[in-house]
Amino acid sequence: MSLTQPEMEGCAPAGSLIQCFVIWTAVMQMPDAEPTVRKLLEQQPEAGPERLVRAAARALRLQVRFKRLTRAKLQDQPLPLILQDRDGAWFLLASLSEQQALIQRPDAAAPEALTPEELEQIWSGQAALLRLRARFHKIVQKFDIRWFLPELIRYKGLAFEILAASAAIECLALISPLFFQVIMDKVLVHNSVSTLDVLVVTLIAVAVFEVALKTLRQYLATRTATRIDARLGGNLYRHLVDLPLTYFKSRPVGVTVARVNELSAIREFITGAANTLVIDLSFTFIFFAVMYFYSPVLTLVVLGSVPCYMAVSFLITGPLQRRIEELYRDGAVNTSFLTEMLTGVETVKALALEAQMVRRWEYQTRDFVLSNYKVQRLMQLSNTLVQAIQKLTMVLVLWIGARKVIGLELSIGQLIAFNMMANHVSQPVLRLTELWRQFVQTRVSVERLGDVLHTLPEVSKAHKPLQRIERGAVSIRDVTFRYAPDGEPVLKDFSLDIPGGRMVAFVGRSGSGKSTVARLVQKLYIPESGQVCIDGTDIATLDSVSLRQNTSIVLQENFLFNRSVRDNIALTRPSASLAEVAEAAEKAGAHEFILEMTDGYDTILSEGGSSISGGQRQRIAIARSLLSDPGILILDEATSALDDHSQALIQQNMAEIRKGRTVIVIAHRLSTVRDCDCIHVLDQGRIIESGTHDELIRIPGGAYRNLWNLQKSELAAAETRTPAAS
Template sequence: MQQGNAVLTLVDGHDDESPSSAPDLGLHGLVLLAQFHGIAADAAQLAHEFGRNGESFDETALLLAARKLGLKAKVSALPAARLPMANLPAMAWDAEGRAFLLARIQGEQALIHDLSQRRPRQLALAELEQRYGGRLMQVASRASVLGQLARFDFTWFIPAIIKYRRMLLEVFVVSLFIQLFALVTPLFFQVVMDKVLVHNGLTTLDVIAIGLVCMAVFEVVLTGLRTYVFAHTSSKIDVELGARLFRHVLALPLAYFESRRVGDTIARVRELENIRSFLTGQALTSVLDLLFTVVFLAVMFWYSGWLTLIVVISLPVYALISAAVTPVLRKRLQDKFARGADNQSFLVETVSGIGTVKAMAVDPRATRTWDNQLAGYVSAGFGVTRVATLGQQSVQLVQKLVGVAILFFGARLVIEGKLSLGQLIAFNMLSGQVAAPIIRLAQLWQDFQQVGISVERLGDILNTRTELPGSRMALPPIQGRVSFEQVHFRYRPEAPEVLAGVELDVKPGEVIGIVGRSGSGKSTLTKLVQRLYTPERGRVLIDGHDLALADPAWLRRQLGVVLQENFLFNRSIRENIALSDPGMPLERVIHAARLAGAHEFIVELPEGYDTPVGEHGTGLSGGQRQ
């Protein structure tokens, strides 16, 4: 189920309808859904193209219009009980045929967009069922369909792994030889026990000893080679995956970062290393060892079917132990991650605001808060360790019981003459080779639960739609006309409107000032012009072009903005001034500094324009930073 998590935006330039012309709620709802999927649409243009002559769009016309916009739409009769499973946001009709948008259903609450009142509303599920008329139009764009198919999971890592498949194949071949050595060693011990000791074959003993030494040397060399290739390959995969993740983070909309703590986002990004380490490290080697277990079992069966049956019976027991531990372990891991993210956020916040902490003398309070949060994290970590240890020791107990059973029944077979002493020793060594990957697999299953939590946390980033869909295009060079047409905006669905019906037209070359009390929406206007946000209703135009069509990066490169709270990066003064154009000549940098009245104090600094400003500009005074 896909549900909308943001306020839906409506491109609507027709708020000035006369009372006699009833608004086409279905058409307005379709335009709203199109904008949610990143497709610019205009109600008046659609009405003109489909020649409705003032008539409201019926279901057939809405489906045709949706197809024209590149949307996949379907109208169906859906019982109210199945609405939580629908692909949301969607358009529904009430019993009287009035359209409204169903944005989200969470628990016993539903978020709708009342098209007649043009505002979002929160309804109880029972109220929604009374209002709902039984017809629902579900909409999806090609991009969203592909997005659902490409939801972040372990397959996100496959392209990088396939890219280095040759190196991983080398690891597979090396692992194969290591396992062959592990298979041959018990056979050598069998020969020593059954042939050398019985017949005093010292010459044979010399040959076997030399063979064992050679195998030991080769095994050490091959194991070291495998570790080296693994580390080399993992480093390359780390670079590629880290770069992909960082590009995605930078492409996320501003609203994503403003709705989450910095430390929480950092903690989620760091989960990438855990997942990569699991996939290219212990998981791959354990799977290779596990595959070779079949060969070991076949050789063991050749020795004794009954003893092999004891080993085989133990395998489901290992699986049952892992299945019993998994739910509890997963819950404890989620708690540990949540507390770790809280600690990360608090630490980042405290260090970033250390000046305020010291100035207000709240060090003791910050220390107490940190101690409490750290104690909670350690307690959660201990809970994870306790459950994991219980599972591991249970597996170890089963392994030891299997060893006792093999010794007991194997000795009886030796006494009965059905098995030689050398064969029993070789069988016991082989059973250890089978048990080792099984035990590692049990540990691997617990690690998999932790990695599953990491995938969920990292998925919060990678499953969030970026603000740079491929359909955006660069528009002609900006001349400077800025227009707002009946713009309505709110930061959250439940929050009051910051802007309500704003009309504004600034011609090229005009210089205007916008005044108002704090919180009246002055900064919001500039953010809408930069397309850091999109309006809930209405349009923002540059030179007559709807910003819903514009590539945000192209737009922002052509805008000069002095932010209310400027951020200085840990670079030189020159690099900070020329941040958007690193190749800017020094003359232009000096000209910009002169306009800002900063040139005089910059030239007095020891390194002039090459002076590092420090993190957050700590190398400058407060006035110099401003």
């Protein structure tokens, strides 16, 4: 029974709600819901759509609620979201901004772009809210400052010590003004030198103790921040490596690096000034009470400056946030460009693109510098206004205070003490305005880092581990896959069976879907619909890590790490002996050239393996895959960079390589797939021909036969040119 069959589509609410539910699980990188829904339909044919979705949600460890939402509440919901239109049909809201809403109807081939007003006209107000159950809630909760609270609570002992030190510092700060008052009003008036000496010694002791406490507070704050940084950095990195491959494919590396770097800025805000400011502001009220005791009028003057500071912060917030967002965008573009240039520096040098790259860098740097200038100009304006308010307040305090001294309402000592306390009180208030600007920057950092943390990782621990692939039989059933929600399907209703222990090949033009099939088998891509099974088990129910440990892939471009050759081959089995490593290298045709290296298997490779040839990198990658002894081995253009001698060596060892496992070969060079048990020719995501080499070349006008004849002609022409050239 298909979810898109006519009888279901005839009932729009039922068909559209269930189909939206299935699409939602696919978008959220969750196990395919279609088999679960299909089974429930068979068991409960009379059940309503909402009941079916609730049952399917429970089976998939989801929580679902049907409720009415207002337009304002809609803005706060995590997307994608399932909504109901005024005709009772359901659709998926993929994105929502002030300018555009992107929706996907189950029966539409592509998403539909609407204005928010048009969305409001078609939407009935009803929504189906889906989220993971409590055990997975940590993964999908909206990222904000609360993400840091568990770590702050973990170190609450250190935080309490910091707050205690801050409280002691504030108490000591109250002593100095009182001592100065006594010196001015008592000591100087009565010429009491002995009292002066006692007070000065006490002030020195207070100053030393205050410096010691500030040093201790700074030490504790640095220690706490370092620990929190280490733990949060570890959590973020674990989340990052658990993200699906599609996340990294859809974003430049530099952009991701820039977003991850925002963690330090957020942590610094939380564990830095914001931490001590809590105590400082609390003691500000005590200072104001003491100041009020001295002079209510002067205290009101100082208090009157606080709303002025707040007004400056409030007025500057909107423009500052917009400019900071612009600055961060330009910074991410620069980081992305620099990462791209360094990664492709060989191409830059080979094509003599240095001048072009420098011009582009200068152009982008100009934008970044201009954005930074706008931010700094706003901050300087804010600082200027704050300083003006501060100085005006001091002048008013001195003017009114001096008049009170002249009128004998205050002593000189009281005025000096009051002025010292007023200056001390102004510091937390000024820091509060500075902290507000930092908060605006941190809020932007939170939004940027949220792009990483809002993305669901590959659900792994909830699934059963794959201990061992027994037969290696692969079954692909009605799979549809596209790279982007609004893109054309790369595969549509694709089906294929690969018997265990066979060696099969996929050939065809570039972009026909060959590599996509391989990545679906490894669960690197999640199909929009359909199933991929290994030995009869749907891989959607399997743990991703254990699945990939049992299925190895060798790519056309393989990344080698800045380690020894032995370490690179033994990445998946670090405990492997040198004999086992050498055996895998021998099967891959790499043993001979490795021994010719300076230090043999202990030779350190450069980053990416750029110190050796492409063919040598491919053979080391093949050896790496063979050492892990996978049940399914995928060779995706794995020998494209090999010379004829190395290629022949691999072909000679192929009988040993394929022994006891399923081998999937993806190639453009047809001579490498002649001995495969079955060859599938793909075109535009469909299999157009299947058979052995001998069967396919006998098909008149066949795609494989045409490719074979074309490659034979090119080879013959090359052989004819070689003697002539010599």
